[in-house]
Amino acid sequence: xxxxxxxxxxxxxxxxxxxxxxxxxxxxxxxxxxxxxxxxxxxxxxxxxxxxxxxxxxxxxxxxxxxxxxxxxxxxxxxxxxxxxxxxxxxxxxxxxxxxxxxxxxxxxxxxxxxxxxxxxxxxxxxxxxxxxx
Amino acid sequence: xxxxxxxxxxxxxxxxxxxxxxxxxxxxxxxxxxxxxxxxxxxxxxxxxxxxxxxxxxxxxxxxxxxxxxxxxxxxxxxxxxxxxxxxxxxxxxxxxxxxxxxxxxxxxxxxxxxxxxxxxxxxxxxxxxxxxx
Numbered sequence: 309x310x311x312x313x314x315x316x317x318x319x320x321x322x323x324x325x326x327x328x329x330x331x332x333x334x335x336x337x338x339x340x341x342x343x344x345x346x347x348x349x350x351x352x353x354x355x356x357x358x359x360x361x362x363x364x365x366x367x368x369x370x371x372x373x374x375x376x377x378x379x380x381x382x383x384x385x386x387x388x389x390x391x392x393x394x395x396x397x398x399x400x401x402x403x404x405x406x407x408x409x410x411x412x413x414x415x416x417x418x419x420x421x422x423x424x425x426x427x428x429x430x431x432x433x434x435x436x437x438x439x440x441x442x
Numbered sequence: 443x444x445x446x447x448x449x450x451x452x453x454x455x456x457x458x459x460x461x462x463x464x465x466x467x468x469x470x471x472x473x474x475x476x477x478x479x480x481x482x483x484x485x486x487x488x489x490x491x492x493x494x495x496x497x498x499x500x501x502x503x504x505x506x507x508x509x510x511x512x513x514x515x516x517x518x519x520x521x522x523x524x525x526x527x528x529x530x531x532x533x534x535x536x537x538x539x540x541x542x543x544x545x546x547x548x549x550x551x552x553x554x555x556x557x558x559x560x561x562x563x564x565x566x567x568x569x570x571x572x573x574x575x576x
Contacts, residue, residue, distance in 0.1 A: 315503070317458070317529065317531060318531075320456070322454070322564070322566070324451070324566055324567045324568070324569075324570075326569050326570075326571075327575075330576045355495060355497060355509075356493060356495055359490060359493075359513070361489060361490055361513055363489060363513075363515060366515060369449070369537065369572075370537055371574055375489075375513050375517070375518065377511055377513060377518065377520075379493070379495055379497075379509050379511065381497060381500060383509070383522055383531075384509065384511065384520055384522075386511075386518055386520070386535075388517055388518075388535075388537075390570075391576070392574035392575070392576055393570065393571045393573075393574060393575055394571070394575050394576065395451065395567060395570055395571065397451060397452075397517075397535075397566055397567050399533070399535070401520075401522075401531075401533070403503065403504055403522075424569070426567075426568065426569070428564070430456070430562070430564075432456070432458055432531055433458045433529060433531050433560075434458070434560065435458075435460050435558070435560070436458075436460075436524075436527065436529055437460075437527045437528070437529065438503075439527075440505055440526040440527060441461075441526070441527055441528050442464045442525070442526055442528065
């Protein structure tokens with residue numbers, strides 16, 4: 309049996325922002341433009357048309373909002389906004405080895421205007437084979 | 443100033459699977475059907491047409507594969523496959539308070555046939571306002 313060398317596949321950045329700008333969180337055109345701007349600013353490459361969908365209110369916890377998504381060559385970017393709660397939750401998943409999380413957080417803070425946030429970066433695919441196995 | 447009661451927004455399930463079935467990882471139709479099946483099986487509700495896109499080889503680390511995504515009322519499901527490496531990386535993000543990660547992992551193991559995996563579940567939006575703030 310051949311020994312498979314393992315490397316890290318990528319990194320996954322997660323941001324939950326609070327106290328964000330209500331008008332931006334509900335502006336579908338603005339949100340779509342963010343899905344073009346962020347990959348551009350971060351040196352990533354979109355491979356699908358950015359999708360922004362309005363999601364109706366569901367229950368007491370979920371008063372409705374908008375969801376956005378774009379595939380990038382490096383993996384994907386998604387967010388879900390809840391304008392009435394001033395909340396936005398964002399994922400940027402890249403197969404690059406590192407991600408400039410400070411730059412990303414500053415960029416999102418500027419775009420969404422949240423007043424506080426929780427940021428997390430986790431390694432993904434830590435046993436990814438360095439070479440083809442088939 | 444009114445005190446805002448904070449609750450948890452949702453949970454985010456991440457799975458990285460190794461040694462998966464090469465033929466399934468490269469089968470766009472099969473992958474699309476997975477994006478219908480998983481929400482169904484988990485009591486979630488798709489709100490966008492599942493998207494599966496072939497992503498060409500990029501560099502030594504990335505020999506190409508397929509990316510899939512679907513918006514669900516509860517947030518989103520995404521995956522990226524790399525058939526030649528037997529690797530699939532999956533995200534299921536839901537605004538439900540809990541997620542049956544054992545059931546999900548068993549379901550994905552059955553669908554993708556990976557031989558080992560790393561699973562992680564993280565809380566998201568832990569300071570989500572329980573009521574509208576605007």
